[in-house]
Amino acid sequence: MQYNVSLKPYNTFGIEVFAKAFEKVYSEEDIINFIRKKPSDEALFVLNGGSNMLLTKDVNAWVMKLELKGLAIISETSSEVIIEAKSSENWHEFVLYCLANNWGGLENLSLIPGNVGSSPIQNIGAYGVEIKDTFVSLEAIHIPTLETHTFTNEECKFGYRESVFKNEFKNQYIITAVRFRLSKAPHKIHTTYGVINQELQKMGISSPTITDVSNAVIRIRQSKLPDPKEIGNSGSFFKNPVIDKKTFQEFQKQNPDAPFYEVSANEFKIPAGWLIEKSGLKGYRNGDAGVHTKQALVLVNYGNASGKEILEVAKHVQDTVFQNFKIHIQPEVNII
Numbered sequence: 001m002q003y004n005v006s007l008k009p010y011n012t013f014g015i016e017v018f019a020k021a022f023e024k025v026y027s028e029e030d031i032i033n034f035i036r037k038k039p040s041d042e043a044l045f046v047l048n049g050g051s052n053m054l055l056t057k058d059v060n061a062w063v064m065k066l067e068l069k070g071l072a073i074i075s076e077t078s079s080e081v082i083i084e085a086k087s088s089e090n091w092h093e094f095v096l097y098c099l100a101n102n103w104g105g106l107e108n109l110s111l112i113p114g115n116v117g118s119s120p121i122q123n124i125g126a127y128g129v130e131i132k133d134t135f136v137s138l139e140a141i142h143i144p145t146l147e148t149h150t151f152t153n154e155e156c157k158f159g160y161r162e163s164v165f166k167n168e169f170k171n172q173y174i175i176t177a178v179r180f181r182l183s184k185a186p187h188k189i190h191t192t193y194g195v196i197n198q199e200l201q202k203m204g205i206s207s208p209t210i211t212d213v214s215n216a217v218i219r220i221r222q223s224k225l226p227d228p229k230e231i232g233n234s235g236s237f238f239k240n241p242v243i244d245k246k247t248f249q250e251f252q253k254q255n256p257d258a259p260f261y262e263v264s265a266n267e268f269k270i271p272a273g274w275l276i277e278k279s280g281l282k283g284y285r286n287g288d289a290g291v292h293t294k295q296a297l298v299l300v301n302y303g304n305a306s307g308k309e310i311l312e313v314a315k316h317v318q319d320t321v322f323q324n325f326k327i328h329i330q331p332e333v334n335i336i
């Protein structure tokens with residue numbers, strides 16, 4: 001156990017806060033030992049890839065840093081494979097490993113920061129695909145009882161950037177491994193999301209392979225999203241707001257040029273990035289905290305911003321969008 005440890009290397013926003021106590025765990029056994037030896041009056045804080053959190057203050061807890069690695073084929077047929085990845089496998093490296101084996105299903109999710117174990121918590125998604133589409137099950141340790149549970153796809157109650165682990169089971173489980181069902185060739189290609197087709201055309205590709213789709217996604221993401229190794233960030237900071245039909249009709253009357261997606265007969269999703277850009281805040285900066293210059297949904301740390309400064313920018317963005325559009329936008333990242 002180490003004490004008073006900087007968490008700056010362990011969060012993609014690159015925020016300097018200190019953990020009261022800190023230890024890396026490499027196995028399920030380590031996890032159980034850590035929880036057993038933790039004094040009951042100390043809080044537990046579980047850290048994996050640190051890619052979806054904004055740390056606004058020192059963490060007055062025993063921080064368990066997950067380092068669970070490993071990949072295994074659980075079953076295989078001539079048309080599909082079920083692959084298990086341990087929680088601390090880097091997401092994008094896992095996607096590339098699947099592509100190298102010509103297993104399809106995750107290519108649209110290329111280059112998303114973070115680790116495999118966090119992917120189900122917010123049902124990561126991009127370019128028309130979410131992990132719920134290939135997710136089979138996950139293994140998790142129940143913190144109060146130290147028992148291992150298997151959660152099926154249905155039991156995770158996946159929604160748009162939502163799962164049971166953000167709601168009724170928040171902070172109750174430590175996810176240790178995730179299983180996906182991936183296809184073998186011939187693959188189903190998902191290019192309904194317009195920009196992928198445009199990018200493939202630019203690349204001169206008319207019948208794309210899964211690797212072509214991945215390369216197109218990588219090119220799109222690299223052109224718009226900041227690399228956390230260069231500029232601290234947590235991907236989309238806000239969720240795209242979902243509004244009811246009546247509110248949407250009013251909104252559309254005022255903003256006929258706004259992009260939108262129909263979620264259901266009574267629900268419409270508006271890109272928060274558009275609302276923020278139209279509010280004049282794309283590229284807004286206050287000290288080292290700011291709104292990214294190329295994708296307004298992303299907040300960035302240009303160097304030494306504190307979590308509180310990023311949070312102030314977030315509040316300013318929320319207030320300004322509300323003043324302009326009467327729509328509340330909510331953070332997607334966990335604010336600690």
Ligand code: EPU
Pocket residue numbers: 125126127128225234235236237238239240259271272273274275277282294295296297332
């Ligand atoms: N837009 C703007 N200005 C901006 C950003 C976006 O006008 O600064 C407009 C775009 O022109 C487009 C629409 O908003 O018409 C949608 O933009 P984009 O395709 O970039 O997607 P998004 O809704 O901003 C979501 C996800 C991303 C994911 C992309 C692609 C959320 C919160 N974010 O962003 O996910 O990569 O779709 O599928 O749903 C993440 O969660 O970290 C993330 C990056």
